[in-house]
Amino acid sequence: MPASIWDHVLAHDLEVPTDRPLDELTTELTIMLGSADAHRRDETALRVLATWIRRGVYDDLLAGLGDGMVAGLAIGLGEVGTDTVFRRSCSALVLAVCLDRNLEVAELSPEKVLEWGDRLTGWFVREQDLRGWVPGKGRAHAIAHGADAVGALGRSPGLGVNELTVLLDVLADRILATTEQRLVHGEPDRLAVATLEILGRDLVPLSVLEPWVARIGASAGGHDETAIGFNAHACLRALHLHLTLGRRHPAVRADLVLALVDVLRDLNAAYFDAH
Incomplete structure (x- = not known):
């Protein structure tokens, strides 16, 4: 499809063109999610799809659109340093928008949400390309976008304590995955x-969270000598920061902060020496 059509869409408040079938437009946008051109990928495909989802354009087609994004998670999975990461990463981000839209319109069955969850988490723990920024091509950000999608999945009301506990384990598995990428x-x-x-x-009760924090802390190490240790330590610090300074106040907040403080104090004992 000529680029001028998308230039027109961007210039006119992202209105849906009336002279092309929606499925044709969606196919084009989905392909563009894998583009190595940041403008086509981020400023056009991602922006247009997210806006149309939020405006309700896909409300009757939400399951099919999400299925397409789930399929995109498998494209090139296992590759490192190739452009296929853009399709996987952007598919996860669009899937997050689909899940959030479903909170408003309840178009998806609980079974469909769980199906997407299985595919999403399976991809997330297996993703090997952890680049955040690719020179000349922009954001890859598979881990950041995958985290956004896991968070959106966690907001889904159909998930109970068992499913939410699994999601926490998935986040821990991702944080502690073997890698040389910080x-x-x-x-x-x-x-x-x-x-x-x-x-x-x-x-999720504190009885689940305390060993979860301890598991990540056990891999963090005192000096962040490895990428795994660095990542674990950085994630514990970030969680502590968001709990203490952020606006999200889960019921376990106070006790979880104490658990994090204990682990972080041990990890940084050298800095707190009385001398």
């Missing part, structure tokens, strides 16, 4: 926000 492009904050979205349901 998460330095805002991913720890996005993972912390996803955690708080899950805790905001006020269903």
